Amino acid sequence: MTALRRALQLRSARISLGLLVLVLLVGIFGGWLAPQDPLAQNTAAILQGPGSGQWLGTDYLGRDVLSRLIDGTGRSVFGALEAVGVAMLLGIPAGLASVVFGRVFEWVTLRFVDSLMTLPFIIFAVAVAGILGNGPNQAMLTIGVLLSALFYRITRAATLGLTSAQYVEMAELLGASKNWVIRVHVWNKVLPTIAVTTANCLAAALLAVSSLTFLGIGVQPPVSTWGGMLASDLNFLSQRPWAPVIPSLMIILTVAACNALADAIRDTTGVSPTARTGITGPAAGAGSAQGIGPAQGIGPAQAGPAQGASAR
Amino acid sequence: MSRALLEVKDLRVSVGAGTGSRPGEGGIEAVHGVSFSVGRGETVGLVGESGSGKTLACRSILGVLAPGCRIDSGAISFDGSDLLGLDRQGWDGVRGTRVAGVFQDPASYLDPSLTVGHQLSEQLRVKLGRGRREAHAEAVDLFAAMGLHRPDRVYHQYPHELSGGMVQRVLIAMAVSCDPELLIADEATTALDVTIQAEVLELLKKLQAERGLSILAVSHDLATIAELCDRVLVFYAGELVEAGTTEQVLQAPSHPYTEALLRVASVGNWERRELEVIPGNPPPVGTQHLGCGFADRCAFAVDRCRDRSIELIERAGRSVRCVRADDVALSGVRLIA
Amino acid sequence: MVALLEPAVPLAGPAEAVARPVALQWAVRFGTGLGRALAIVVPVGLVSTFVTFALGSFSNSNPAAAVLGDLATPADIARMNHQFGLDQPLLVQYWQWITAALHGDLGTSWFTTIPVADSIKQTLPVDLSLTALAMLIALLLGGAAGIAAALRPGSRFDRAVTALCAIASTVPAFVIGIGLIIVFSVLLPVLPSGGYVPFTENPVQWLRFLILPALALSLDLTADIARQLRNSLVGTLRENFVTGAEVRGLSRRRVVFRHALRNAAGPTLTVLGVRVPQLIGGAVITETLFNLPGMSKLTLDAAAQQDIPVIQGTLLVAITIVLLANVLVNGMLVRLRPQARRRSG
Numbered sequence: 004m005t006a007l008r009r010a011l012q013l014r015s016a017r018i019s020l021g022l023l024v025l026v027l028l029v030g031i032f033g034g035w036l037a038p039q040d041p042l043a044q045n046t047a048a049i050l051q052g053p054g055s056g057q058w059l060g061t062d063y064l065g066r067d068v069l070s071r072l073i074d075g076t077g078r079s080v081f082g083a084l085e086a087v088g089v090a091m092l093l094g095i096p097a098g099l100a101s102v103v104f105g106r107v108f109e110w111v112t113l114r115f116v117d118s119l120m121t122l123p124f125i126i127f128a129v130a131v132a133g134i135l136g137n138g139p140n141q142a143m144l145t146i147g148v149l150l151s152a153l154f155y156r157i158t159r160a161a162t163l164g165l166t167s168a169q170y171v172e173m174a175e176l177l178g179a180s181k182n183w184v185i186r187v188h189v190w191n192k193v194l195p196t197i198a199v200t201t202a203n204c205l206a207a208a209l210l211a212v213s214s215l216t217f218l219g220i221g222v223q224p225p226v227s228t229w230g231g232m233l234a235s236d237l238n239f240l241s242q243r244p245w246a247p248v249i250p251s252l253m254i255i256l257t258v259a260a261c262n263a264l265a266d267a268i269r270d271t272t273g274v275s276p277t278a279r280t281g282i283t284g285p286a287a288g289a290g291s292a293q294g295i296g297p298a299q300g301i302g303p304a305q306a307g308p309a310q311g312a313s314a315r
Numbered sequence: 316m317s318r319a320l321l322e323v324k325d326l327r328v329s330v331g332a333g334t335g336s337r338p339g340e341g342g343i344e345a346v347h348g349v350s351f352s353v354g355r356g357e358t359v360g361l362v363g364e365s366g367s368g369k370t371l372a373c374r375s376i377l378g379v380l381a382p383g384c385r386i387d388s389g390a391i392s393f394d395g396s397d398l399l400g401l402d403r404q405g406w407d408g409v410r411g412t413r414v415a416g417v418f419q420d421p422a423s424y425l426d427p428s429l430t431v432g433h434q435l436s437e438q439l440r441v442k443l444g445r446g447r448r449e450a451h452a453e454a455v456d457l458f459a460a461m462g463l464h465r466p467d468r469v470y471h472q473y474p475h476e477l478s479g480g481m482v483q484r485v486l487i488a489m490a491v492s493c494d495p496e497l498l499i500a501d502e503a504t505t506a507l508d509v510t511i512q513a514e515v516l517e518l519l520k521k522l523q524a525e526r527g528l529s530i531l532a533v534s535h536d537l538a539t540i541a542e543l544c545d546r547v548l549v550f551y552a553g554e555l556v557e558a559g560t561t562e563q564v565l566q567a568p569s570h571p572y573t574e575a576l577l578r579v580a581s582v583g584n585w586e587r588r589e590l591e592v593i594p595g596n597p598p599p600v601g602t603q604h605l606g607c608g609f610a611d612r613c614a615f616a617v618d619r620c621r622d623r624s625i626e627l628i629e630r631a632g633r634s635v636r637c638v639r640a641d642d643v644a645l646s647g648v649r650l651i652a
Numbered sequence: 653m654v655a656l657l658e659p660a661v662p663l664a665g666p667a668e669a670v671a672r673p674v675a676l677q678w679a680v681r682f683g684t685g686l687g688r689a690l691a692i693v694v695p696v697g698l699v700s701t702f703v704t705f706a707l708g709s710f711s712n713s714n715p716a717a718a719v720l721g722d723l724a725t726p727a728d729i730a731r732m733n734h735q736f737g738l739d740q741p742l743l744v745q746y747w748q749w750i751t752a753a754l755h756g757d758l759g760t761s762w763f764t765t766i767p768v769a770d771s772i773k774q775t776l777p778v779d780l781s782l783t784a785l786a787m788l789i790a791l792l793l794g795g796a797a798g799i800a801a802a803l804r805p806g807s808r809f810d811r812a813v814t815a816l817c818a819i820a821s822t823v824p825a826f827v828i829g830i831g832l833i834i835v836f837s838v839l840l841p842v843l844p845s846g847g848y849v850p851f852t853e854n855p856v857q858w859l860r861f862l863i864l865p866a867l868a869l870s871l872d873l874t875a876d877i878a879r880q881l882r883n884s885l886v887g888t889l890r891e892n893f894v895t896g897a898e899v900r901g902l903s904r905r906r907v908v909f910r911h912a913l914r915n916a917a918g919p920t921l922t923v924l925g926v927r928v929p930q931l932i933g934g935a936v937i938t939e940t941l942f943n944l945p946g947m948s949k950l951t952l953d954a955a956a957q958q959d960i961p962v963i964q965g966t967l968l969v970a971i972t973i974v975l976l977a978n979v980l981v982n983g984m985l986v987r988l989r990p991q992a993r994r995r996s997g
Contacts, residue, residue: 126948
């Protein structure tokens with residue numbers, strides 16, 4: 004992964020990666036790290052501020068906030084990873100195939116992906132949750148399917164640019180098989196682009212997961228998630244106005260870390276996922292607080308609607 | 316003696332200065348103390364290679380130097396009033412109505428999202444206070460006067476839809492629309508086809524005759540200058556090296572660089588078979604050197620060309636910056652009147 | 653000395669060789685542009701609406717179960733399925749649904765038997781109000797910031813704006829919303845944290861209820877607009893035609909606002925066009941947070957009850973808005989960049 008290695012030369016990348024690794028570790032080992040049982044209620048000590056034994060206080064059912072936070076990390080993080088995984092599994096092969104398999108396939112998949120991108124993200128996820136059942140996997144699957152459109156476009160654009168590149172022609176002239184060319188040359192150049200998109204999509208997925216759990220989709224209480232904690236904190240703002248800060252901070256920092264990593268990779272490997280798909284400026288950062296929002300091409304002027312993990 | 320319309324005195328311009336948070340720092344001098352004037356109704360030509368400073372001088376007169384360029388010292392006055400001390404509003408009062416400009420690559424100087432007619436109308440409405448309908452009609456008339464065929468159709472075209480010659484006519488129309496006294500034409504015909512070049516030059520001459528317009532024309536092409544101008548100023552490496560009337564300078568040049576330019580250009584000698592070049596390159600912008608900047612490429616250079624700073628000597632209405640001006644016999648071209 | 657001046661002949665424009673009135677030219681350009689847009693939008697619309705519709709068929713739910721719950725007998729299920737036309741082939745159902753939708757009929761809720769279209773008509777204005785207000789804020793605030801920063805590139809103000817935008821893009825809207833509630837409803841109880849009043853009833857109250865959610869919703873878009881506009885404008889201000897306008901003696905204000913901005917606005921408009929549908933689709937969170945009775949809330953409730961026609965209806969409306977916005981943005985872009993028209997052929 005030379006792309007990652009090069010990116011790590013930047014300090015911002017090292018900090019971001021460090022943070023992400025930390026979050027991941029907490030996610031994996033959360034159950035053992037939590038000082039107290041995240042589900043244990045103590046109605047005698049509700050809505051307490053920070054004190055001995057509960058470093059971040061207690062919530063409205065007397066549960067230790069810190070433990071809930073640690074416990075919830077895994078759910079949010081792995082949910083996001085699951086969504087991005089699905090997206091990559093669907094989008095990348097489809098994108099590559101659209102370049103290789105001829106015009107009809109290309110047109111059909113393009114229009115299909117356009118359609119995917121017109122579906123309003125969160126409402127659609129809510130609808131799916133309602134119809135297919137309100138489990139975490141269904142929600143992540145939906146996010147994954149909608150995110151796959153982005154991977155499709157990025158992969159396709161990067162591959163398109165390369166198959167007509169001169170060194171590919173040279174390699175073919177020299178007798179290399181098309182498969183070998185794809186494997187060696189195309190893949191090596193496409194990979195950094197995919198890396199950037201993955202980082203951005205992780206951020207977007209995380210936001211989406213938080214938004215959905217905030218709405219109560221994808222997980223059921225009493226199990227804790229970052230979004231869910233925010234939702235319950237809302238009801239008790241007058242007693243604990245500072246409560247939302249902690250889960251918010253977790254979300255913001257993790258999202259920012261993902262985006263910073265994406266930027267670092269982009270800056271150090273010189274790939275520009277924006278260049279070919281006509282994505283403009285910050286909208287290209289598919290991990291901004293809005294989520295995915297690249298100007299994808301529907302229509303002649305190359306401006307199209309793209310639905311993102313809109314955390315609104 | 317009536318006051319000259321435009322007076323440039325000892326202008327020094329540097330380029331490559333800082334922009335942004337520390338504007339104006341640094342920079343190298345590209346124009347080294349140039350002085351000249353343009354009288355009323357006179358056409359003056361600035362000749363020289365790229366980088367000789369002629370475009371910088373013109374942009375200084377119009378107040379549109381690129382960011383990073385800076386006027387270090389000198390004075391520019393128009394009709395007696397100083398231009399360099401003007402603020403934006405002051406400039407807005409002068410540009411368009413008293414001094415105008417046309418440039419190379421004319422289409423790029425027009426707003427690509429508006430029709431050419433709209434832009435000319437805008438000029439008339441904003442600068443002359445015309446009403447909408449009046450401005451429209453006057454714009455069409457102006458296009459016609461510039462020789463544009465079907466001016467009513469041209470009105471609704473966008474800049475990218477017109478040919479080079481047509482766009483230049485549009486720009487000229489806009490330049491003269493408010494009846495300025497001085498028109499600065501910076502390589503105005505350079506990128507055009509030869510036949511179109513000739514037509515545009517004719518147009519400029521016609522305008523000069525009809526409106527008493529003074530023209531400051533910049534070109535690296537001596538043929539254009541010969542065609543259009545009463546007086547010629549030869550620029551080299553940021554300095555004025557020769558000045559005089561067109562006949563004087565072209566038929567009997569005093570500076571070896573001028574002679575070299577004449578040899579290289581196709582002015583006058585239609586039987587020439589070989590392509591001639593001036594060997595070597597001009598010194599890079601801003602290099603400090605003692606003596607004549609042309610010495611390394613000059614066939615007549617001697618030691619005293621390189622060991623002292625050389626002044627511009629004025630004599631009998633002409634000026635020349637060469638220590639050997641009296642010694643060498645230079646050949647010019649014969650101009651067919 | 654030189655040949656006589658010959659009048660210049662204008663370039664023949666595309667297909668307008670003979671004298672055609674200008675209005676007709678314009679109509680032709682507009683028509684082909686619209687046709688091209690529709691040719692892409694229509695198939696896309698069909699597919700996405702079909703997906704929406706087909707989603708319903710995955711559900712285990714049916715009208716009888718929704719209303720009667722466990723008490724539903726197979727006979728009830730069959731009867732109500734027939735009543736709602738659910739025993740027909742999927743494509744037929746889709747066709748009926750979509751053609752009915754074009755007439756404004758979106759079916760009826762399995763629960764309340766209220767026509768879906770009516771429910772939507774009641775709730776959509778809330779979404780539209782919220783989105784419109786958010787867009788307005790984003791345009792005004794983002795536009796002003798972007799322009800001001802572009803006019804002083806490299807200055808401290810410019811760098812501050814860029815930094816603020818970067819921060820604003822990272823903070824999710826619901827966090828901002830919560831923050832706003834904490835500040836303006838809890839700490840300084842100035843504004844309400846929930847509820848809604850239609851504009852037609854009481855404009856002032858309408859604004860009081862909507863200002864916080866609109867602000868929260870708009871902040872990310874504001875940052876994007878500011879950043880995009882600033883970058884575009886800085887680039888545009890360096891172009892030759894700006895110099896050309898200055899040389900003609902046009903004032904700074906006119907040059908910036910009538911010429912530079914027109915040309916720099918393109919990418920910003922694209923951003924807007926992309927985000928507007930996102931705003932609509934994603935207003936769910938904000939509406940839930942601020943307790944606004946909008947279409948998203950309708951969908952949420954319907955999802956909880958598995959009320960399929962309502963879900964399908966709201967999705968359809970959302971998709972339609974997205975496609976409309978897309979066509980609109982494309983149209984405006986083409987108008988702002990006439991030179992792009994040639995290439996898009």
